[in-house]
Amino acid sequence: MKTLIEGGWVVAYNGRSHEVHERGSVVVEADKILHAGGPYAGAVDVTISARGKLVSPGFINTHVHTAGGGGDYLLLDMAKNDYRTANYMSFAAPLKGRMSPPPADAVAALRAFVFLHALKNGTTTVIDVGGLRGDWEGYARLVDDLGVRVYASPPFRDRETYMDARGRLTYEEDAAVGQARLREAVDFVRKYDGSAQGRLRGMLNAAQVETCSEPLLRAGKDAARELNVPIHTHAGGNLVEFQRIMEEYRKTPVQFLADIGFLDERTLLGHVVFTTAHGWPRYPFGDDLRVLAQSGATVGHCPYKYAKMAMTLQSFQRYLEAGVNLAIGTDTYPMDIVAELRWASILAKVTDANYQVGLPRDVFNAATLGGCKFLARTDLGRLAPGAKADLLLINLDHLGAPVYADPIKALVDGASGRDVDTVMVDGKVLVQGGRTTRVNEDEVYAKARQATEQYWSHVDGWRWDGATVDRIVPPAFPMRRPA
């Protein structure tokens, strides 16, 4: 069956770069693109009108945690008073023995919510860099049911993080646990890579550069090479991590990872905000951007999450010009990859105090082609004959697109995930008119809400200071809740 999408602005790939065809057309047959660009003269079975819409390749979201938003909420900006509460330590360093894993139904509910939320906001390929553990059969079934494309495996580390009763961050190393977790990840890849009709693919996730020992990082990269899959770790994500790596190895996180052979074209690094190029570490020795560029590794830039924490790359443009491969991710909520384009663009301009940087072209490339390099996929992130039919119809007309000469500028300047009207993955329409075609949305939201409220209600039990959610992140106005 051939489906013709016509009448919109089509972002087609010409083999070297994206180009936009006004009143262009895309033809999809089975799971692939048959034609993308100008008019199509052949016979088709179904026609979809894209009038007033951008027909865009689906975005590659390089930073998704399939864990729900309970923890994300705790790292919100407003009430932070030191670096130990300004990053993942705010929800991943409990008092020892006081945090219990969520029940299986909560895990399933939160995973479903994350996939649905990301998909509806324009993500067609989810890079799951670590979520809740367990029930991997259910995970694979969910990917199959929802129709989304996912790269995943359970994250591994051999240093657990805790706070003591005085709020001091401690790391406890257990090499055997790390090895067991790595084996679990390798087993996951062996078992599930290629399942869900080829949409669930394997990758490895070394949790964070400072929560994995050097032997574990080396073993993880060796395993990724053997399995021929990409590997991710969080690096340069916060100053606590930067300083710990400096103390342990006398090197920046980037230089350390390069020196142990962790960085190459199949490596994705989450964030990489704190480098020799950033002002906060005040570490003017070496050139991390050159090291990154030479390694071929990809930086998964999550602009909005960092902006909320009063930080950003220094800068998107400087990384780009140094030759670093940049990709875009959302990390925390909202998982709105469309809005991330604007954040990436604007933050680059503000950081460099320069109008002429953070160009729409460059942020769009990062969210499409840039995310494909470490995946070694030339059939994603682009609309071209033979590529996977992963695409979006994004409604631009109501954004005032008629006043824009260029729909990509309209997209970056004004669009959000809520303008995503249609999402297609592998040639199947998963979202139509902004609503999922696969599951009962309201049910997914209700279950996720319940699981999150359950999580919030237990926070004071594992927090070192016994604080409740409202104390950690005070509401904007006093909240009056029904008794």
Ligand SMILES: [Zn+2]
């Ligand atoms: Zn992350």
